[in-house]
Amino acid sequence: MTPEPVDKANPSTVTYALAGNEPAEFIEAFIVDINGIARGKRVPMTALDRLYEKGLCLPASTALLDIWGGEVEDTGLVLETGDADHICWPILDKVWPQPWSQRSGGQLLMQMHANDGAPFAGDPRVVLNTVLERLNARGLHPVIAIELEFRLLEAELDSTGVPTPAKASTGLGQPSQLYGLEELERLDPVFADIQQACSAQGLPIDTLIAEQSEGQYEINLEHVDDAMQAADQALLLKRTIKACAHQHGLAASFMAKPFGMSAGNGMHVHISVLDDNQDNVFSKDSEPTECLMQSVAGLLNTMADATALFAPHANSYRRFQAGSHVPMAPSWGWDNRTTALRLPLATPAATRIEHRVAGADANPYLVLAAVLAGIEHGLDHGVLPSLETHGNAYDQHAPSLPDDWSVALARFEQSAFITDYIGATYQSWFAACKRQERDQLKCEVPTSEYAAYLQTV
Incomplete structure (x- = not known):
């Protein structure tokens, strides 16, 4: 029994x-x-x-x-x-x-x-809770806000099997307009239903914006002082967006890079940490604290080991392209969107880290587990980060994050950091699942390879 x-x-x-x-x-x-x-x-x-x-x-x-x-x-x-x-x-x-x-x-x-x-141990909520318990034992309590980018597409693929951005997403013959309000107006019936459905579920959505590419949008969740709740809300938001799009004859996709030559979909995570007195440990007397710098260092030092969690699928690695607002190397900077860790300009009480590595295709529970583990690792080792990056990080840091799925999985499997925080059992299970996915995709030849090689070599 x-x-x-x-x-x-x-x-x-x-x-x-x-x-x-x-x-x-x-x-x-x-x-x-x-x-x-x-x-x-x-x-x-x-x-x-x-x-x-x-x-x-x-x-x-x-x-x-x-x-x-x-x-x-x-x-x-x-x-x-x-x-x-x-x-x-x-x-x-x-x-x-x-x-x-x-x-x-x-x-x-x-x-x-x-x-x-x-x-x-195989439930992602349990993985996240294990990391949360370590932070809570220090008297620390993360505050989380998640931002999700997605595409609205026509429900049917075109004759070549390729998705098409929703025809109503932009004006006839016009490119997408970043932060364009008309972009939102054209699909207002869809967004109105998403907003109403979120309200009915108590999901605290904040801003909605048109993103860089055709049919691409971002919805932000408000910050909550419960990391598990933040992950639950991200899961429910993705279900809601997909279901509401379907009701309007569209498809919503959180695929990391559905179109190779345009922007990918990211999951940006904003994190601050409170102590038992509800004070933000990242700021004191209006100045950034050593705790903030140690957290930044921990995230930088563990980023490559956790890349398989931030980029869990074959398509995830198409997102890692220089100059595309996707980090290619561990880096940090104040209000710098070219770095992996951005420290937004904010009031002292709102001092936080924006983690910009994960794709929208990643599991939010595992992403938060890896991010919070990186913070705890930095606090536990008392390390400090490299110098802040000013200006274009792509010009200053050679790519060093794994941009190949097999390399990322090997790094993940061999990581003592992952074993310590995620557990050896889940580490092996995750690797087994991803190897099976990888090996099956290796057996499928894309049409681009037929075009390149079938009659030329």
Whole structure:
């Protein structure tokens, strides 16, 4: 019999995120897998109490599927275990509405547990929580804001199998206008539905902007003083944007580099850290602190080891191109968007680090785990960073972050830093999942190679 977690929520206290929502007809109960994809089951609303009383059974391998939803034998969690179930428990006494559903639906985020009742090491939420506990033990509490870039595309691929930016995204024959307000007006029905759906779920979205490339936009979440909640909100925001786009006959994509010659989609993370007195440890008497500099150093020193988490797919590495506002080397600077770590100009209370490496295709839980681990590593070792970069970082720092998937995976697998913070078990599972994805893609020949080589060599 599977033990129940001590902090299991009470079904009698379950509420919606906001008052006034109609009772749901069904619940989508799900965990988050290694790729940041929601996986679970749809159950009738009448089964809600059962989910809180008995949990939801899913194979342990569900948390570690490849990008196509295939099982990964090399994790040792499939045939070797009989593909055994683990039990998943709701993480909160709250059901988020699912405003885009034709019928009234709810979303219930869950966390997987091992057979001894302990949180399952393969759940990304558990990975993030392990790092958070180390910071909390220091009396430190991160404040997080996540920015997500994405593309709005036509729902159907063109005749050559290539996506097309949403036709309504720009004026006829015009390029995209960075920060252009008309760009937003043209797709206002989509953005209005996204905003309403976020409001219904209690997702604190802040600004919406038109980005550099055709059909590219960015939505920012407001800062929250709970890193796990920040990751949950990023997950729910991605679901919301995709669902609302679909309702309007479009597709939303967080793919890192859908078009090779235009800007990629990033996930920028803003981090400040509070002490037990709720004071920002990155600033004192209106001056940056040693704690801030040590955190910067820790992030710089561990960035290459964690690149496989920031860039987890084959396409992720197409984003790393000089001059594209994507970091090519560990660097930092005040209000400098060419560096990997930007320290925005802000009031002392809002002094923070903007981490600019991750793609929008990355798992937000694993990105935050790597970022916060880098900060704790810097504090633990008391190191200080290299000199600040002024001006164009691309001209001053030779590319040194892994820009090849196999190199990044090898660095990740051999990293003592990753073993220490992420754990050897998850380190090996992640590598196994990504190797399977890599090896399958190696077997597929892109049309560009036929054009280049078929009749020329």
